[in-house]
Amino acid sequence: MARMVRWSLVALLAFGLGSTAFAAPKKDGIVIGFSNAGMGDSWRQFLVANFNAEVAKHPEIKQAYITQADEKPEKQLADIDDLLVKKIDVLIVYPTVADAIIPAIEKVYDRGIPVVVFGGNIATDKLTSLVTQDLVQFGRAQAKWLAEELKGKGNIVMMSGIAGNTTAEDRLAGAREVFKQYPGIKVLDHQYCDWSPPKSKGIMEAMIQAFPKIDGIWADSGLMSWPALQALQEAKRPLVPSTGDQLNGYTKFLVANKVRGYAYPMTTQLSGEAVRQALKAVKGEKVEKKVTIKIDGYGPDKIQTLTKQDLSDWWWIGDDQMPAKFLPKL
Amino acid sequence: MQTFSFLGDAQGGSWLRGALRGSLLGRQRGLLAAVAGLAVAALAIQLATGVNFFKLSNLLNVARGFSTLAIAGIGQTIVIVGGGLDLSVAEVVSTGNVVAATFMAGHNELFLPVTLLTLAFGGAVGVVNGLLVTKRNVPPFVATLGTAIVLRGARLMWTKGLPQGRIPASLKELGTGVTLGVPNLFFVFLAFAVAMVIVLGHTGYGRRLYAVGTNRSVATLSGIRSDRVVIASYVVCAACAALVGVLLGGYTGMSDQKIGEGYELDSIAVSVLGGAAIGGGSGGVGGTVLGAIIILVLTNLSLLMGFPIQSQMVIKGAVIVLALWINAHRGR
Numbered sequence: 001m002a003r004m005v006r007w008s009l010v011a012l013l014a015f016g017l018g019s020t021a022f023a024a025p026k027k028d029g030i031v032i033g034f035s036n037a038g039m040g041d042s043w044r045q046f047l048v049a050n051f052n053a054e055v056a057k058h059p060e061i062k063q064a065y066i067t068q069a070d071e072k073p074e075k076q077l078a079d080i081d082d083l084l085v086k087k088i089d090v091l092i093v094y095p096t097v098a099d100a101i102i103p104a105i106e107k108v109y110d111r112g113i114p115v116v117v118f119g120g121n122i123a124t125d126k127l128t129s130l131v132t133q134d135l136v137q138f139g140r141a142q143a144k145w146l147a148e149e150l151k152g153k154g155n156i157v158m159m160s161g162i163a164g165n166t167t168a169e170d171r172l173a174g175a176r177e178v179f180k181q182y183p184g185i186k187v188l189d190h191q192y193c194d195w196s197p198p199k200s201k202g203i204m205e206a207m208i209q210a211f212p213k214i215d216g217i218w219a220d221s222g223l224m225s226w227p228a229l230q231a232l233q234e235a236k237r238p239l240v241p242s243t244g245d246q247l248n249g250y251t252k253f254l255v256a257n258k259v260r261g262y263a264y265p266m267t268t269q270l271s272g273e274a275v276r277q278a279l280k281a282v283k284g285e286k287v288e289k290k291v292t293i294k295i296d297g298y299g300p301d302k303i304q305t306l307t308k309q310d311l312s313d314w315w316w317i318g319d320d321q322m323p324a325k326f327l328p329k330l
Numbered sequence: 331m332q333t334f335s336f337l338g339d340a341q342g343g344s345w346l347r348g349a350l351r352g353s354l355l356g357r358q359r360g361l362l363a364a365v366a367g368l369a370v371a372a373l374a375i376q377l378a379t380g381v382n383f384f385k386l387s388n389l390l391n392v393a394r395g396f397s398t399l400a401i402a403g404i405g406q407t408i409v410i411v412g413g414g415l416d417l418s419v420a421e422v423v424s425t426g427n428v429v430a431a432t433f434m435a436g437h438n439e440l441f442l443p444v445t446l447l448t449l450a451f452g453g454a455v456g457v458v459n460g461l462l463v464t465k466r467n468v469p470p471f472v473a474t475l476g477t478a479i480v481l482r483g484a485r486l487m488w489t490k491g492l493p494q495g496r497i498p499a500s501l502k503e504l505g506t507g508v509t510l511g512v513p514n515l516f517f518v519f520l521a522f523a524v525a526m527v528i529v530l531g532h533t534g535y536g537r538r539l540y541a542v543g544t545n546r547s548v549a550t551l552s553g554i555r556s557d558r559v560v561i562a563s564y565v566v567c568a569a570c571a572a573l574v575g576v577l578l579g580g581y582t583g584m585s586d587q588k589i590g591e592g593y594e595l596d597s598i599a600v601s602v603l604g605g606a607a608i609g610g611g612s613g614g615v616g617g618t619v620l621g622a623i624i625i626l627v628l629t630n631l632s633l634l635m636g637f638p639i640q641s642q643m644v645i646k647g648a649v650i651v652l653a654l655w656i657n658a659h660r661g662r
Contacts, residue, residue, distance in 0.1 A: 039490065045490065189636055191638065191639045196591065198582050198586070201582060202391075206630060209385060209387060209391065210381065210635075312492075328492065330492055
């Protein structure tokens with residue numbers, strides 16, 4: 001009996017292997033694999049929406065597989081292995097933890113499959129292209145707008161994301177570089193607020209107590225400048241010029257309260273650019289090792305135009321330039 | 331009657347002491363001295379640097395932050411007194427926030443029913459935690475961590491990671507408004523704290539909870555339905571966390587998937603600082619309240635003085651280690 005079961009299993013295995021080998025689809029189009037870090041917020045939803053919208057523009061793409069790793073590098077390693085099984089022609093990666101997934105990226109690249117990474121720097125040359133936006137410039141542009149808005153003179157507070165996080169530190173470095181050029185701008189305090197609205201509001205409340213006059217808020221994200229402005233409003237202090245990103249809740253607050261602000265996008269259109277670079281690589285066209293997307297910030301007038309008062313606070317203004325069917329349902 | 335006399339023996343105290351166990355004056359002289367010392371230090375800082383901690387508007391800010399932390403801390407204390415530990419607090423806070431914002435959807439008239447629904451949701455999570463711990467003998471650390479992971483995953487599946495709903499004006503008013511010069515959130519805390527003082531110090535349930543936390547086997551042998559007592563403690567804790575989720579929605583005016591981050595450890599910190607012993611049998615509302623005051627005052631002072639926010643972690647850790655060291659030293 002046991003022998004029969006054993007032989008049956010061997011036969012099944014052989015059939016399975018055989019059928020897999022023979023069932024491999026004949027390539028009549030490009031297969032893209034996208035290993036995403038996670039889907040835990042609306043920004044990621046827009047990232048995927050822009051990916052899908054770009055894929056739809058290219059009929060030569062036969063199939064696009066998307067995996068999401070719940071922000072866990074170990075899951076992303078497994079996801080990339082899964083995508084390889086699906087016989088992808090090109091791999092696009094938004095890393096969870098860049099260093100942790102380098103081995104997987106190098107493995108795919110060594111197999112001759114193009115790899116396009118986007119969303120952050122990564123310490124390996126074994127990739128086809130790195131699509132990114134200049135995060136130091138992000139902080140620079142915000143700081144320059146604020147300094148000029150204050151005509152080079154005033155007391156400001158600074159709010160960053162997570163201490164040690166590359167994105168937060170790059171933005172901060174860019175901002176500090178600019179503020180140094182404006183001796184009339186006095187930085188009263190700088191705090192890391194973890195991109196957390198309740199923490200940002202609590203910290204701003206303390207800043208309001210500590211400093212009787214705050215003329216401006218440099219925050220690297222609307223997730224912090226929005227609650228900071230709320231804190232000012234609740235303390236019955238004048239609302240002041242601020243910086244943030246393209247979060248609709250932040251810009252809605254600016255528009256509703258007629259207060260000036262500057263939104264520098266952490267663009268979700270990176271994913272669309274990654275698709276374009278991936279296609280060039282598959283087709284054998286020349287691909288730059290590093291592609292930096294040029295970004296224009298949104299001043300008060302542009303914010304007025306782009307803000308969607310009737311849509312969710314978690315909409316990302318300016319990143320919604322795609323057919324409606326691809327837009328996230330928020 | 332039997333249960334009552336047992337409690338007195340187990341705690342080594344009188345009826346009066348048992349009744350005061352949940353109150354401010356029971357066994358909290360050391361913590362009261364610490365709070366007084368902090369007030370003196372704040373005054374000295376004001377004289378030396380001009381940083382005015384005692385400004386009314388600052389005290390009101392501290393009271394707001396204190397209220398939500400103290401409510402979560404009291405919930406955690408109830409579980410710890412019963413011999414448990416709840417690591418799902420942060421995820422219940424976040425999920426409670428999302429549930430409230432989703433179903434209130436900006437409608438004032440839904441504020442009360444949806445708040446009750448959210449509390450019921452929290453209670454249901456507590457039932458699961460309690461059943462895992464009592465009926466399946468899963469260690470509290472593992473059971474509640476597992477629940478936290480499941481909750482987070484379920485929330486992300488439900489919302490696809492997207493913030494949901496809108497906070498109605500009535501909840502925003504509760505979270506940010508003041509009545510008679512006092513933040514509304516503080517009144518919520520006060521009502522809740524008084525209720526919990528009564529439950530812990532003046533009801534049969536409170537006495538049974540201390541008995542079970544002190545020695546579950548003996549409590550069971552003396553006729554207490556220990557499992558029910560423990561399950562109820564998890565229900566109260568999770569309902570507290572869900573309430574905090576609702577209140578934080580009012581404070582920030584938004585729904586946020588990560589709004590509860592840090593509450594699991596902060597709630598344990600204020601509870602332990604307030605004299606609750608991991609392992610059960612001791613702890614109370616008064617101690618937890620004082621623990622929350624100490625943590626909030628220290629962190630607010632550090633911010634006012636311009637220290638980096640990361641210093642809060644150092645302060646919290648140092649204060650807790652110091653408190654445990656003093657407790658251990660005193661117990662020798």
